Amino acid sequence: MCELLVGLPAVRVLGIVDEPGGPLFVHIETTGGRASCPGCGGRATVKERDSVVLVDLPAFGRRTRLVWRKHRWACPSRLCAWPSWTGEEPTIAAPRLVLTDRAGRWATEQVGRCGRTVDEIGVELGCDWHTVNDAVIAYGTALVDDDPHRIGAPTAVGLDETLFARVGRWRTQLWSTSIVNVGAGQLLDVVAGRDSAGPCAWFAERSDEWRARIEWATLDLSGPYRVVFDTMLPDATQVADPFHLVKLANTKLDEVRRRVQNETLGHRGRKTDPLYRCRRLLTKADERLDDRGRSKLLGLLEAGDPHGEVRMAWHAKEVVRSIYDHTDADLAEAFVDRLGHDLQDQSCPPEVRQMGRTILRWRDQIVAWHRAHVSNGPTEAVNNLIKRVKRVAFGFKRFRNYRIRTLLYAGKPNWDLLPTVTPR
């Protein structure tokens, strides 16, 4: 009867201890026959019984502990030198994990699929963060890494950098690179660092056929990712992500504003300074400025920008944004060429001239967007997913935790496989 409720195969219930206010303790042992010695094949004898306390799923609204009297076996033969061993039963719990097998799989789905926090699950089961996290990582790693079909056969991939932690006294930034199936909006993998080494190694692990299928490769305006695609996917057309080009234009605008601020007033922006007051209006998209906002912006620029440099950088930003208004690829190409040269005119602030050079250096990738019509939109969608995971987790300290958690959440694992995976 008790065995039926506990619901584990080949288990005998030795007793149930119910301490008021505490969890329910269910004492069990396995009923499997006597083990045989892995060394000589002879029948083993029980050397001792160790009790292991496992965290199980709540039962009848109570937190539950499974107290498993594990057999420690020994070989009685004097001729055999095999050391004693513990009888494992993976249907009860995986070796080394403190959560029972069913609790571990449940926790993995709660955290990985539903995006609940490890702390929340710990409170529900009545155990600490590490106990839950160890299980989520063990089952999660198996789910995302042992399924050869998860990665699929994408035709467009993207690379993007993500900051996943700040560690230590100096809040050192830890970066990672997301590898994304741009068409499906699926996170394929996360590798440490934002240089070319990690992604190159990742692409090298795929087959030649897999790489040959990729037609489009999207990236931000970063040299290392260009190296990755040049070397690993030489036949794919590189597409610069519009989001990052617009971001660059906004960064340059910001740099000009701060420099002019300093040159005219001799200090960093204070809340009464005109250039400081218009910083948000400047980066706002022009079509989202109403008449009041625009006249306020022009008035503040009039007051704080004597040589019109900020205004010029503001225009440059809007013109860069208009690259993506073009629907005709040939016209867009001519537009980008002209823009790259115009921005390098001597009348432009140095920050804007530098952007002009960047645009010409990335001309092919920028223009390719109009031919590909695969923007990094899905990559951004995946990054938003990653940001959600990060919010849930309050920042990760270890790369492995971060990788598995984001892949469970944004990597589209096949959750139907969860009941059958072997935890790692």
Ligand SMILES: [Zn+2]
């Ligand atoms: Zn033996």
